[in-house]
Amino acid sequence: MKRLLCCIMALTMIGSATAFAAEPVDNSAIAEKALSEVTALYEDLYTITNAEAEVQNSTYDDMGNIIVDVVVSFDRTLKATCAEDMPYIQGLEIALTELTDPDEISAASAYIDAKKADLEDNYIGVAQDTYIELQVTVPIATARSNAAQAIGIDNIEYVGMNENVPAKELAPDSNQAMMEPGQAAILNITERMATPSTRASTINSVIKNYDRVRARDYARDWSCTNGSLYDHATCHNPEYTFYASNDCTNFVSQCLVYGGLPTDSKWKPYTEPWKTTGNAGNGIRQYLTNNGLFFHSTNEKEAFAGSIINWLNSDGTNAGHVGLVDQNDTATMTFCAHTRCRRSCPWTGEKVDFYIPYWDSYEGDWTK
Incomplete structure (x- = not known):
């Protein structure tokens, strides 16, 4: 009897779901x-x-x-x-x-x-x-x-x-x-x-070539809102390879180059620092900080447009995903990214940190 009642209830739920559907x-x-x-x-x-x-x-x-x-x-x-x-x-x-x-x-x-x-x-x-x-x-x-x-x-x-x-x-x-x-x-x-600290002596003056507004503009031009993981025209600058399901760092590197940051023997298409976040210690985050170009911060208010947003796991370890900040009015922030493709998308809730250029090209001065 108990089994029969359970069957009747299950059928009733299925029937209800079908009716609703x-x-x-x-x-x-x-x-x-x-x-x-x-x-x-x-x-x-x-x-x-x-x-x-x-x-x-x-x-x-x-x-x-x-x-x-x-x-x-x-x-x-x-x-x-x-x-x-x-x-x-x-x-x-x-x-x-x-x-x-x-x-x-x-x-x-x-x-x-x-x-x-x-x-x-x-x-x-x-x-x-x-x-x-x-x-x-x-x-x-x-x-x-x-x-x-x-x-x-x-x-x-x-x-x-x-x-x-x-x-x-x-x-x-x-x-x-x-x-x-x-x-x-x-x-x-x-x-x-x-x-x-050693900060003043380790800053690389090459960062003065980086125009954060141009980088932001590139990020907006070559990102979209469809959330795709795969190659599509609205997000693929044909001058570069597109890495399906793994194009985030490749995209950010393109933004930095368009902003004027010069490539070198370590950071260029498609070296490890160019196309990876650095879970193994040889990615874009390590390249930028070790070479005195960007500094690390956990304060989102410091991350002006043209900074890098980096996702973390719940335990604080690197999650292997980056994007480029395109707006930050100190109340809310948005970013552009690839895989998943996002354009001017709000950051909220997820654990992140930031990499910020030592030179603020908009102000024409060193980042304070």
């Missing part, structure tokens, strides 16, 4: 609802325009839930009217008032001025492109004809480079949480000054 599903409405839920996360800090959503695919999972893959795109413009309105800048300036040493004040002030200039010129009043790959789950118990209305932010995941992340993590940090890295950045500057 037979109902019409408006995937376009689901995509629009996902777009509305995600853009709402940004609306405290940004004015949203040109918002669109495109359905990429729709399937069922093992439980009978509908899984809809969606790419949303929109422009976001900071509501701040000047750099001083940004919480990160406010944190910097608070920390500046606590300094007493003239040299520290001078260095910190220079860093703050550079950050303000970058914000004023590139972000305040400037619409920033944003493309996000999402996965929307419509539960089996939801009437398919009413699916869009039943979806909330908890039904939506951001499709990350290593793993999916709840889409609500795309929301910018609170003002207080954005101020704290600013205060930490000033502390970092003073600590570096207190131990005048």
Whole structure:
């Protein structure tokens, strides 16, 4: 009898799932609802325009839930009217008032001025492109004809480079949480000054050839939003080989070359430093740091456009994936990458670190 009841229940569930599956599903409405839920996360800090959503695919999972893959795109413009309105800048300036040493004040002030200039010129009043790959789950118990209305932010995941992340993590940090890295950045500057390390003597002046804005432009020109792992025209500069499922470092190297960083006998197409991140100790990260071109940082606020974003495993080890930062207004950051292909995609949730050029070509000065 018990076995019979179990069979009846299983058949009932299958029948219910089949009935639900037979109902019409408006995937376009689901995509629009996902777009509305995600853009709402940004609306405290940004004015949203040109918002669109495109359905990429729709399937069922093992439980009978509908899984809809969606790419949303929109422009976001900071509501701040000047750099001083940004919480990160406010944190910097608070920390500046606590300094007493003239040299520290001078260095910190220079860093703050550079950050303000970058914000004023590139972000305040400037619409920033944003493309996000999402996965929307419509539960089996939801009437398919009413699916869009039943979806909330908890039904939506951001499709990350290593793993999916709840889409609500795309929301910018609170003002207080954005101020704290600013205060930490000033502390970092003073600590570096207190131990005048080998940094100044090991910086390679070749980095002054690197134009980070040109590198950013290349990254945008040769990336797309379809998430592909394989060769396709929108992401393949025909001057270079494309490595299916493993083109990320090859792509970043192309960005750096287009930005003006000269190749040499160790870093050129298609040496190990050119095409690998360096899990074996001989990749692009080691090449750039060992040669005094880029420095390592865990502070995302320091990583201006033209810096490298590097993914890590949960234990902090290198995950073997890199991209190029193309926007960072100190509230949110986006990147471009290959395999998976992404263009102006937000970074959120996943564990990363950064590699930042010693020379800031936009400011025409050394990175503070």
